Amino acid sequence: MKAETLISWLLRIGVGVSAALAVIGMIVIVFHHPTNVIGHRMTNVREVLDSIRAGHGQGIAMLGLLLLIATPVMRVAVSIGIFVRERDFTFVLITTTVLLLLLLSFVLGAAGG
Amino acid sequence: MTPLLLIAAIFAIAIIAGFLGSLLGLGGGIIVVPALTLLFGIDIRLAIGASIISVIATSSGAAAAYVKEHLANLRVAMFLEIGTTLGAISGAYIAGIVHTRLLFILFGLLLAYSALAMLKKRHEAHGAVYVSPIADRLGLHSSYYDEGLGQQIDYRVSRPITGLGLMYLAGAASGLLGIGSGALKVPAMDLAMRLPMKVSTATSNFMIGVTAAASAGLYFVRGQIDPVIAAPVAAGVLLGATVGSRFLGRIESRVIRVIFIIVLAVVSVEMFVKGVL
Numbered sequence: 001m002k003a004e005t006l007i008s009w010l011l012r013i014g015v016g017v018s019a020a021l022a023v024i025g026m027i028v029i030v031f032h033h034p035t036n037v038i039g040h041r042m043t044n045v046r047e048v049l050d051s052i053r054a055g056h057g058q059g060i061a062m063l064g065l066l067l068l069i070a071t072p073v074m075r076v077a078v079s080i081g082i083f084v085r086e087r088d089f090t091f092v093l094i095t096t097t098v099l100l101l102l103l104l105s106f107v108l109g110a111a112g113g
Numbered sequence: 114m115t116p117l118l119l120i121a122a123i124f125a126i127a128i129i130a131g132f133l134g135s136l137l138g139l140g141g142g143i144i145v146v147p148a149l150t151l152l153f154g155i156d157i158r159l160a161i162g163a164s165i166i167s168v169i170a171t172s173s174g175a176a177a178a179y180v181k182e183h184l185a186n187l188r189v190a191m192f193l194e195i196g197t198t199l200g201a202i203s204g205a206y207i208a209g210i211v212h213t214r215l216l217f218i219l220f221g222l223l224l225a226y227s228a229l230a231m232l233k234k235r236h237e238a239h240g241a242v243y244v245s246p247i248a249d250r251l252g253l254h255s256s257y258y259d260e261g262l263g264q265q266i267d268y269r270v271s272r273p274i275t276g277l278g279l280m281y282l283a284g285a286a287s288g289l290l291g292i293g294s295g296a297l298k299v300p301a302m303d304l305a306m307r308l309p310m311k312v313s314t315a316t317s318n319f320m321i322g323v324t325a326a327a328s329a330g331l332y333f334v335r336g337q338i339d340p341v342i343a344a345p346v347a348a349g350v351l352l353g354a355t356v357g358s359r360f361l362g363r364i365e366s367r368v369i370r371v372i373f374i375i376v377l378a379v380v381s382v383e384m385f386v387k388g389v390l
Contacts, residue, residue, distance in 0.1 A: 004180045004187075011177040011322075015170055019351055022344040026124075029341060030117045043336045061344035068169050068347065069329045072322035075173075079191060090251060095191050098323065101198040105330035108202060 003082045007075055014071030018064040025061025032057060073102050120345050123149070127349025131171065134350070135357030137373055140293035140321075141167050141350035143227060146220060147380045151387070155342060157213050157220075161291030162337035165329045167350035168293040172321035174351060175358075184315035186255050186308070189270060193316075194323050196277040197298070200284020201327035208289045209335050217388030220290055224381035228374050230296060242307050243271040257312055271307040279305055280320075288328040293321040 032055070042048050042062050051059025076099045083091040130144035142164035149160035179185040208216065248254065253270040279301035287294040295317045302313035332338050 004183065007187075008177045008181045011173045011180075015173045015177075015351070019170065019348055022340075022348050025340060026120055026344050026348070030120055041336045042340070043334055058340045061340035062338070065166055065338060065340060065343055065347065066333070068166060068173075069326050069333065071173050072169060072326040076191075076194075076323060079187070088252075091188065091191060094195060098191065098194045098198055101195070101202065102323070102327055102330065105198075105202050105205070105327045106334055108206060108331060 003079075006082075007078060010075055010078060011071060014067065014074065018068035018071065021064025021067065022061050023064075025057045025059070025064060028055075028057030028060055030057070073099070076102065116341070119153075120341065123153070123342060124345035124349045126152070127167065127346045128353040128356075131167070131350035131353025131355075132357040132360075133353075133369070133373065134171075135354040136360065136369060137231070139227065140295060141171060141354065142290075142292040143224065143377075145346055145350065146291060147224070147384055149342065149346075150217075151380070151383055157216050158208070158337050159339050159342055161208065161216070162329075162332040162339065163343035163346040164291035165287075165325050165332060166338065166343045166347045168287075168291070168325040169322050169329060170347045170351040171354045172293060172318050172325065174355070176319040176322055179315035179318055182258075182315075184257055184311055185319040186253070186270075186312055186316050187319070188251065188255070189253050189273075189302075189306075189308070190316050190320045192251060192253065192273065193276060193280045193302075194320055196280030197284035197287070197320055197324040198327040200281040200286075201288035201324045202284075202331065203281075204285035204288025204290075205328040205331040206288070207285075209331070209337075214388045216290065217384050221381045221383075221385030221388060223286070223290060223292070224377050224384060227296060228377035228381065231370060231374050231377070242269055245271055245273055248273045255312075257309065259309075259311070266309060268309050268312065269307070272305050276301055276306040284324050284327070287321075287324050288331070291328070291332075293325065295321055 042051060048059050048062045048066065052063060076095060080092060080095045080099065083095055126148045127145060130141040130148065134141040134144060145164045145167060146160045149155040150157050176185065248270040253273060256265050256267040259266050280298065283294045283297035283301060286297060298317040298320065299313045302308045302316060303310060
Protein backbone atom coordinates (compact mmCIF):
# COMPACT_ATOMS: atom_id res chain seq x y z
CA MET A 1 0.00 0.00 0.00
CA LYS A 2 1.21 3.53 -0.73
CA ALA A 3 2.41 5.53 2.27
CA GLU A 4 -0.04 8.38 1.66
CA THR A 5 -3.02 6.03 1.39
CA LEU A 6 -2.04 4.21 4.57
CA ILE A 7 -1.71 7.45 6.58
CA SER A 8 -4.94 8.81 5.13
CA TRP A 9 -6.89 5.70 6.19
CA LEU A 10 -5.30 5.61 9.63
CA LEU A 11 -6.41 9.21 10.25
CA ARG A 12 -9.94 8.57 8.97
CA ILE A 13 -10.48 5.45 11.08
CA GLY A 14 -8.99 7.05 14.19
CA VAL A 15 -11.23 10.12 13.95
CA GLY A 16 -14.33 8.07 13.05
CA VAL A 17 -14.04 5.55 15.90
CA SER A 18 -13.16 8.16 18.52
CA ALA A 19 -16.01 10.47 17.48
CA ALA A 20 -18.43 7.53 17.70
CA LEU A 21 -17.21 6.68 21.24
CA ALA A 22 -17.48 10.34 22.29
CA VAL A 23 -21.09 10.48 21.07
CA ILE A 24 -22.03 7.18 22.76
CA GLY A 25 -20.44 8.49 25.96
CA MET A 26 -22.46 11.71 25.72
CA ILE A 27 -25.70 9.75 25.29
CA VAL A 28 -24.93 7.52 28.29
CA ILE A 29 -24.13 10.60 30.44
CA VAL A 30 -27.40 12.27 29.48
CA PHE A 31 -29.50 9.19 30.31
CA HIS A 32 -27.70 7.93 33.40
CA HIS A 33 -26.44 10.83 35.43
CA PRO A 34 -28.99 13.41 36.42
CA THR A 35 -26.77 15.87 38.32
CA ASN A 36 -23.22 17.11 38.86
CA VAL A 37 -21.58 15.81 35.74
CA ILE A 38 -18.56 18.10 35.54
CA GLY A 39 -15.50 17.45 37.65
CA HIS A 40 -15.19 13.71 37.05
CA ARG A 41 -11.40 13.78 37.01
CA MET A 42 -9.59 11.07 35.10
CA THR A 43 -5.88 11.50 34.63
CA ASN A 44 -4.65 8.04 33.69
CA VAL A 45 -5.80 5.11 31.61
CA ARG A 46 -6.68 2.95 34.64
CA GLU A 47 -9.14 5.55 35.94
CA VAL A 48 -10.73 5.69 32.49
CA LEU A 49 -11.15 1.91 32.39
CA ASP A 50 -12.57 1.90 35.95
CA SER A 51 -15.10 4.52 34.91
CA ILE A 52 -16.17 2.43 31.90
CA ARG A 53 -16.51 -0.67 34.10
CA ALA A 54 -18.74 1.33 36.44
CA GLY A 55 -20.94 2.08 33.42
CA HIS A 56 -20.22 5.82 33.38
CA GLY A 57 -20.61 7.71 30.11
CA GLN A 58 -17.66 9.88 31.13
CA GLY A 59 -15.33 6.89 30.81
CA ILE A 60 -16.63 5.90 27.38
CA ALA A 61 -16.33 9.48 26.10
CA MET A 62 -12.86 9.79 27.60
CA LEU A 63 -11.75 6.58 25.87
CA GLY A 64 -12.85 8.17 22.59
CA LEU A 65 -10.90 11.33 23.38
CA LEU A 66 -7.78 9.33 24.27
CA LEU A 67 -8.05 7.43 21.01
CA LEU A 68 -8.30 10.77 19.23
CA ILE A 69 -5.11 11.99 20.97
CA ALA A 70 -3.44 8.72 19.99
CA THR A 71 -4.37 9.07 16.30
CA PRO A 72 -1.62 11.57 15.34
CA VAL A 73 0.81 9.65 17.55
CA MET A 74 0.05 6.48 15.59
CA ARG A 75 0.48 8.44 12.36
CA VAL A 76 4.01 9.37 13.45
CA ALA A 77 4.76 5.76 14.45
CA VAL A 78 3.57 4.49 11.04
CA SER A 79 5.74 7.14 9.34
CA ILE A 80 8.83 5.68 11.05
CA GLY A 81 8.02 2.32 9.46
CA ILE A 82 7.61 3.96 6.06
CA PHE A 83 11.00 5.69 6.27
CA VAL A 84 12.65 2.45 7.42
CA ARG A 85 11.20 0.73 4.37
CA GLU A 86 12.57 3.50 2.15
CA ARG A 87 15.95 3.15 3.92
CA ASP A 88 15.89 6.90 4.61
CA PHE A 89 17.67 6.87 7.95
CA THR A 90 17.89 10.65 8.41
CA PHE A 91 14.11 10.73 8.43
CA VAL A 92 13.88 7.64 10.63
CA LEU A 93 15.88 9.67 13.16
CA ILE A 94 13.76 12.83 12.72
CA THR A 95 10.48 10.91 13.00
CA THR A 96 11.66 8.91 16.02
CA THR A 97 12.58 12.19 17.74
CA VAL A 98 9.04 13.49 17.18
CA LEU A 99 7.55 10.25 18.56
CA LEU A 100 9.76 10.42 21.67
CA LEU A 101 8.73 14.07 22.22
CA LEU A 102 5.07 13.03 22.03
CA LEU A 103 5.62 10.28 24.59
CA LEU A 104 7.61 12.72 26.75
CA SER A 105 4.56 15.02 26.92
CA PHE A 106 2.69 12.39 28.96
CA VAL A 107 5.63 11.88 31.33
CA LEU A 108 6.18 15.63 31.79
CA GLY A 109 2.52 16.21 32.57
CA ALA A 110 2.69 13.62 35.34
CA ALA A 111 5.92 15.08 36.72
CA GLY A 112 4.62 18.66 36.67
CA GLY A 113 1.48 17.72 38.68
CA MET B 114 -28.18 23.16 34.38
CA THR B 115 -29.17 19.54 33.75
CA PRO B 116 -26.64 17.34 31.94
CA LEU B 117 -28.87 17.16 28.88
CA LEU B 118 -29.12 20.94 28.62
CA LEU B 119 -25.45 21.51 29.33
CA ILE B 120 -24.23 18.94 26.81
CA ALA B 121 -26.78 20.05 24.20
CA ALA B 122 -25.78 23.71 24.63
CA ILE B 123 -22.03 22.98 24.40
CA PHE B 124 -22.66 20.71 21.40
CA ALA B 125 -24.69 23.41 19.62
CA ILE B 126 -22.03 26.07 20.19
CA ALA B 127 -19.31 23.70 19.03
CA ILE B 128 -21.21 23.00 15.78
CA ILE B 129 -21.45 26.74 15.10
CA ALA B 130 -17.75 27.18 15.96
CA GLY B 131 -16.69 24.38 13.63
CA PHE B 132 -18.93 25.66 10.83
CA LEU B 133 -17.70 29.26 11.04
CA GLY B 134 -14.14 28.12 11.58
CA SER B 135 -14.03 26.12 8.38
CA LEU B 136 -15.76 28.86 6.35
CA LEU B 137 -13.34 31.50 7.58
CA GLY B 138 -10.22 29.37 7.61
CA LEU B 139 -9.84 29.59 11.37
CA GLY B 140 -9.71 26.74 13.82
CA GLY B 141 -12.75 26.10 15.98
CA GLY B 142 -10.71 26.72 19.15
CA ILE B 143 -10.61 30.45 18.72
CA ILE B 144 -14.43 30.49 18.94
CA VAL B 145 -14.95 27.63 21.40
CA VAL B 146 -12.71 28.89 24.23
CA PRO B 147 -14.32 32.35 24.56
CA ALA B 148 -17.79 30.80 24.22
CA LEU B 149 -17.21 28.24 26.99
CA THR B 150 -15.59 30.71 29.37
CA LEU B 151 -17.72 33.81 28.75
CA LEU B 152 -21.13 32.16 28.20
CA PHE B 153 -20.92 29.17 30.56
CA GLY B 154 -18.35 30.38 33.06
CA ILE B 155 -16.33 27.20 32.52
CA ASP B 156 -12.74 27.20 33.88
CA ILE B 157 -10.48 28.44 31.07
CA ARG B 158 -8.08 25.52 31.60
CA LEU B 159 -10.90 23.02 30.94
CA ALA B 160 -12.04 25.08 27.94
CA ILE B 161 -8.50 25.00 26.53
CA GLY B 162 -8.34 21.23 27.10
CA ALA B 163 -11.61 20.73 25.23
CA SER B 164 -10.46 23.01 22.43
CA ILE B 165 -7.21 21.15 21.79
CA ILE B 166 -9.19 17.91 21.42
CA SER B 167 -11.41 19.50 18.78
CA VAL B 168 -8.28 20.76 17.03
CA ILE B 169 -6.98 17.18 16.73
CA ALA B 170 -10.33 15.99 15.35
CA THR B 171 -10.68 18.62 12.63
CA SER B 172 -7.04 18.66 11.56
CA SER B 173 -6.84 14.86 11.32
CA GLY B 174 -10.00 14.82 9.24
CA ALA B 175 -8.70 17.51 6.90
CA ALA B 176 -5.20 16.01 6.80
CA ALA B 177 -6.57 12.69 5.57
CA ALA B 178 -7.89 14.47 2.47
CA TYR B 179 -4.79 16.63 1.87
CA VAL B 180 -2.38 13.70 2.12
CA LYS B 181 -4.33 11.79 -0.48
CA GLU B 182 -4.24 14.75 -2.86
CA HIS B 183 -0.44 15.03 -2.34
CA LEU B 184 -0.81 18.66 -1.33
CA ALA B 185 0.81 18.27 2.10
CA ASN B 186 4.59 17.88 2.03
CA LEU B 187 5.14 14.98 4.45
CA ARG B 188 8.91 15.44 4.72
CA VAL B 189 8.65 19.14 5.52
CA ALA B 190 5.90 18.31 8.02
CA MET B 191 7.94 15.64 9.83
CA PHE B 192 10.99 17.90 9.99
CA LEU B 193 9.04 20.90 11.33
CA GLU B 194 7.13 18.77 13.84
CA ILE B 195 10.31 18.58 15.92
CA GLY B 196 9.86 22.34 16.45
CA THR B 197 6.08 22.32 16.95
CA THR B 198 6.02 19.43 19.44
CA LEU B 199 8.87 20.91 21.51
CA GLY B 200 7.04 24.24 21.48
CA ALA B 201 3.71 22.61 22.37
CA ILE B 202 5.22 20.83 25.36
CA SER B 203 6.78 24.10 26.59
CA GLY B 204 3.53 26.00 26.08
CA ALA B 205 1.31 23.39 27.73
CA TYR B 206 3.73 23.14 30.65
CA ILE B 207 3.73 26.92 31.17
CA ALA B 208 -0.08 27.04 30.83
CA GLY B 209 -0.36 24.76 33.86
CA ILE B 210 1.70 26.97 36.17
CA VAL B 211 0.70 30.54 35.24
CA HIS B 212 -2.31 32.39 36.63
CA THR B 213 -5.50 31.93 34.58
CA ARG B 214 -5.72 35.73 34.28
CA LEU B 215 -2.68 35.64 32.01
CA LEU B 216 -4.38 33.02 29.82
CA PHE B 217 -7.38 35.34 29.39
CA ILE B 218 -5.11 38.27 28.50
CA LEU B 219 -3.09 36.24 25.99
CA PHE B 220 -6.27 34.88 24.46
CA GLY B 221 -7.61 38.43 24.12
CA LEU B 222 -4.43 39.42 22.28
CA LEU B 223 -4.68 36.36 20.03
CA LEU B 224 -8.26 37.29 19.07
CA ALA B 225 -7.19 40.85 18.30
CA TYR B 226 -4.34 39.55 16.12
CA SER B 227 -6.74 37.22 14.29
CA ALA B 228 -9.18 40.07 13.65
CA LEU B 229 -6.35 42.14 12.15
CA ALA B 230 -5.09 39.19 10.09
CA MET B 231 -8.58 38.69 8.67
CA LEU B 232 -8.68 42.28 7.47
CA LYS B 233 -5.79 41.54 5.17
CA LYS B 234 -6.14 39.05 2.35
CA ARG B 235 -3.46 36.47 1.79
CA HIS B 236 -1.35 36.81 -1.32
CA GLU B 237 1.16 34.47 -2.81
CA ALA B 238 4.52 35.57 -1.42
CA HIS B 239 6.95 36.54 -4.12
CA GLY B 240 10.57 36.87 -3.24
CA ALA B 241 14.00 35.38 -3.47
CA VAL B 242 14.30 31.64 -3.04
CA TYR B 243 17.31 30.92 -0.86
CA VAL B 244 19.66 28.06 -1.57
CA SER B 245 19.66 25.74 1.41
CA PRO B 246 22.13 22.85 1.67
CA ILE B 247 20.12 21.48 4.61
CA ALA B 248 16.90 21.44 2.58
CA ASP B 249 18.82 19.73 -0.24
CA ARG B 250 20.26 17.12 2.08
CA LEU B 251 16.89 16.41 3.71
CA GLY B 252 15.23 16.19 0.31
CA LEU B 253 12.49 18.69 1.23
CA HIS B 254 11.90 20.04 -2.29
CA SER B 255 8.83 18.63 -4.00
CA SER B 256 6.01 19.29 -6.41
CA TYR B 257 2.23 19.35 -6.38
CA TYR B 258 -0.58 19.34 -8.92
CA ASP B 259 -2.29 22.72 -9.08
CA GLU B 260 -5.94 22.27 -10.07
CA GLY B 261 -6.41 25.95 -10.87
CA LEU B 262 -3.47 26.03 -13.28
CA GLY B 263 -3.95 22.47 -14.45
CA GLN B 264 -0.29 21.58 -14.17
CA GLN B 265 2.36 20.09 -11.93
CA ILE B 266 4.27 22.79 -10.01
CA ASP B 267 7.80 22.15 -8.76
CA TYR B 268 8.95 24.11 -5.74
CA ARG B 269 12.09 24.45 -3.63
CA VAL B 270 12.22 24.93 0.13
CA SER B 271 14.15 27.87 1.64
CA ARG B 272 15.48 28.49 5.17
CA PRO B 273 14.43 25.26 6.95
CA ILE B 274 16.16 26.23 10.21
CA THR B 275 14.36 29.60 10.40
CA GLY B 276 11.16 27.67 9.73
CA LEU B 277 11.97 25.26 12.55
CA GLY B 278 12.46 28.14 14.99
CA LEU B 279 9.19 29.79 13.98
CA MET B 280 7.43 26.44 14.41
CA TYR B 281 8.69 26.25 17.99
CA LEU B 282 6.89 29.57 18.64
CA ALA B 283 3.74 28.41 16.85
CA GLY B 284 3.79 25.20 18.91
CA ALA B 285 4.21 27.17 22.14
CA ALA B 286 1.16 29.33 21.31
CA SER B 287 -0.79 26.16 20.55
CA GLY B 288 0.16 24.50 23.84
CA LEU B 289 -0.47 27.63 25.87
CA LEU B 290 -3.91 28.49 24.49
CA GLY B 291 -5.29 25.22 23.11
CA ILE B 292 -5.47 26.44 19.52
CA GLY B 293 -4.20 24.91 16.28
CA SER B 294 -2.15 28.05 15.55
CA GLY B 295 -2.38 27.50 11.79
CA ALA B 296 -2.41 31.32 11.60
CA LEU B 297 1.24 31.24 12.71
CA LYS B 298 2.35 28.08 10.90
CA VAL B 299 1.12 29.07 7.45
CA PRO B 300 2.98 32.43 7.24
CA ALA B 301 6.15 30.76 8.53
CA MET B 302 6.01 28.36 5.58
CA ASP B 303 4.78 30.93 3.03
CA LEU B 304 7.15 33.73 3.91
CA ALA B 305 10.22 32.14 5.48
CA MET B 306 10.35 28.82 3.67
CA ARG B 307 8.80 29.95 0.37
CA LEU B 308 6.39 27.07 0.03
CA PRO B 309 3.46 27.59 -2.37
CA MET B 310 0.37 28.86 -0.55
CA LYS B 311 -1.70 25.71 -1.08
CA VAL B 312 1.15 23.50 0.09
CA SER B 313 1.63 25.66 3.23
CA THR B 314 -2.04 25.41 4.15
CA ALA B 315 -2.19 21.65 3.61
CA THR B 316 1.09 20.96 5.41
CA SER B 317 0.07 23.21 8.31
CA ASN B 318 -3.20 21.29 8.69
CA PHE B 319 -1.30 18.03 8.59
CA MET B 320 1.07 19.17 11.37
CA ILE B 321 -1.57 20.67 13.64
CA GLY B 322 -2.80 17.24 14.80
CA VAL B 323 0.64 16.15 15.99
CA THR B 324 1.29 19.52 17.65
CA ALA B 325 -2.05 19.35 19.43
CA ALA B 326 -1.48 15.74 20.52
CA ALA B 327 1.69 16.83 22.35
CA SER B 328 -0.27 19.43 24.34
CA ALA B 329 -3.26 17.14 24.79
CA GLY B 330 -1.11 14.44 26.41
CA LEU B 331 0.11 16.93 28.97
CA TYR B 332 -3.37 18.36 29.54
CA PHE B 333 -4.82 14.86 30.05
CA VAL B 334 -2.31 13.85 32.70
CA ARG B 335 -2.94 17.21 34.40
CA GLY B 336 -6.73 16.63 34.55
CA GLN B 337 -7.55 19.48 32.14
CA ILE B 338 -9.65 17.26 29.90
CA ASP B 339 -13.19 16.85 31.21
CA PRO B 340 -15.13 14.47 28.95
CA VAL B 341 -18.46 16.19 29.66
CA ILE B 342 -17.07 19.35 28.06
CA ALA B 343 -14.51 17.95 25.62
CA ALA B 344 -16.70 15.22 24.04
CA PRO B 345 -19.50 17.54 22.87
CA VAL B 346 -16.92 20.12 21.79
CA ALA B 347 -14.94 17.60 19.71
CA ALA B 348 -18.01 15.98 18.15
CA GLY B 349 -19.69 19.35 17.53
CA VAL B 350 -16.69 21.08 15.96
CA LEU B 351 -16.02 18.05 13.77
CA LEU B 352 -19.64 18.00 12.57
CA GLY B 353 -19.72 21.77 12.02
CA ALA B 354 -16.42 21.75 10.12
CA THR B 355 -17.55 18.89 7.88
CA VAL B 356 -20.77 20.71 6.98
CA GLY B 357 -18.85 23.99 6.60
CA SER B 358 -16.41 22.52 4.10
CA ARG B 359 -19.38 21.53 1.89
CA PHE B 360 -20.54 25.14 1.85
CA LEU B 361 -17.08 26.50 1.14
CA GLY B 362 -17.15 28.57 -2.04
CA ARG B 363 -20.92 28.25 -2.33
CA ILE B 364 -21.86 31.13 -0.09
CA GLU B 365 -20.50 34.65 -0.22
CA SER B 366 -18.19 34.80 2.74
CA ARG B 367 -17.40 38.52 2.62
CA VAL B 368 -20.39 39.54 4.71
CA ILE B 369 -19.66 36.79 7.25
CA ARG B 370 -16.05 37.95 7.32
CA VAL B 371 -16.91 41.53 8.18
CA ILE B 372 -19.40 40.50 10.88
CA PHE B 373 -16.90 38.05 12.29
CA ILE B 374 -14.09 40.62 12.45
CA ILE B 375 -16.36 42.81 14.58
CA VAL B 376 -17.33 39.86 16.80
CA LEU B 377 -13.65 38.91 17.23
CA ALA B 378 -12.79 42.48 18.24
CA VAL B 379 -15.60 42.62 20.82
CA VAL B 380 -14.78 39.19 22.28
CA SER B 381 -11.11 40.12 22.36
CA VAL B 382 -11.90 43.08 24.60
CA GLU B 383 -14.14 40.93 26.82
CA MET B 384 -11.44 38.29 27.31
CA PHE B 385 -8.90 41.00 28.02
CA VAL B 386 -11.14 42.66 30.56
CA LYS B 387 -11.79 39.33 32.29
CA GLY B 388 -8.07 38.84 32.62
CA VAL B 389 -7.32 42.30 33.96
CA LEU B 390 -10.25 42.85 36.37
